[in-house]
Amino acid sequence: MLFEPPIPVLLPHGLFDEDGRCHRQGELRPLTGREEWALAQAGEQLGPRTVSALLASCLGRLGAYPNVDASLAAALTRGDRHHLALHLRARMYGDRLMLVARCPAPGCGAMADVDVCLSALAPERPDAAPEVLRVVLPEGHAEVREPTGEDDAVLWDVEGSREERSALLWSRLVEVEGRPLSPGDWRALPAKSRHAVALALAEGTTAPDLGLLARCPRCSAWLELELDPFALLARELRGGAERLETEVHVLAFHYHWSETDILALPRSRRWRYLELLRRELDGRPLVDGWS
Numbered sequence: 001m002l003f004e005p006p007i008p009v010l011l012p013h014g015l016f017d018e019d020g021r022c023h024r025q026g027e028l029r030p031l032t033g034r035e036e037w038a039l040a041q042a043g044e045q046l047g048p049r050t051v052s053a054l055l056a057s058c059l060g061r062l063g064a065y066p067n068v069d070a071s072l073a074a075a076l077t078r079g080d081r082h083h084l085a086l087h088l089r090a091r092m093y094g095d096r097l098m099l100v101a102r103c104p105a106p107g108c109g110a111m112a113d114v115d116v117c118l119s120a121l122a123p124e125r126p127d128a129a130p131e132v133l134r135v136v137l138p139e140g141h142a143e144v145r146e147p148t149g150e151d152d153a154v155l156w157d158v159e160g161s162r163e164e165r166s167a168l169l170w171s172r173l174v175e176v177e178g179r180p181l182s183p184g185d186w187r188a189l190p191a192k193s194r195h196a197v198a199l200a201l202a203e204g205t206t207a208p209d210l211g212l213l214a215r216c217p218r219c220s221a222w223l224e225l226e227l228d229p230f231a232l233l234a235r236e237l238r239g240g241a242e243r244l245e246t247e248v249h250v251l252a253f254h255y256h257w258s259e260t261d262i263l264a265l266p267r268s269r270r271w272r273y274l275e276l277l278r279r280e281l282d283g284r285p286l287v288d289g290w291s
Ligand SMILES: [Zn+2]
Pocket: 103, 104, 105, 108, 109, 110, 216, 217, 218, 219, 220, 221
């Protein structure tokens, strides 16, 4: 069967190897029907490991890495993973995203439209980002790095209060004078130092800014929402799951292909065959201009 070429994606941060070389240029393959189906069944919250497996299956090469497996995908920053999800979504459903949100103002509750261009959320950043950000604290020189899928996977497994989980994450991201921190070390830092580290990361991050703002049409209050690109993709695929089943049924019925073969096709190929089938059944020419 024909396949669809991958699209090039330049990661905002990229993966640094042991020699400090950064690998940013990736290739994104379209989701196959099998991946669409798995995501549609994955539930409301996609775990970080599910996301890594998904990215491993649709990322072709990344810089000098000819293949991206789940552990390499987990080593990508959270921002790079979100960047890829936004590109996957734009490829499947288009660049424009229309959301509806309820106004939180007391006594209002009106619905507001939020109109988003994904390419504006995830712009290409030609300039390379540093592997770590540096901050000078009274306690010494600190380095902070962006959180990765692996950090998210560790947090996913840990029970505990918001503060405990936050301290665990920061202890993984920050070193002071070249020394790793324990969660207790992080919490023992003065608030001013912790704030300086958080500010350095917020200002230096290459992650897409997923905070959206909209105005309530009734009371003009500002609505703030945070976009989760993987949850969005899963929600949209869940909405299309029945259609996917119908596509498999129609293609299997007419072409006698197996379910496995049909689900190995990306959506654009399935839709192209369905279009050809429609023309065939309508008695129209299969290619425009041919009789
Ligand atoms: Zn309102």
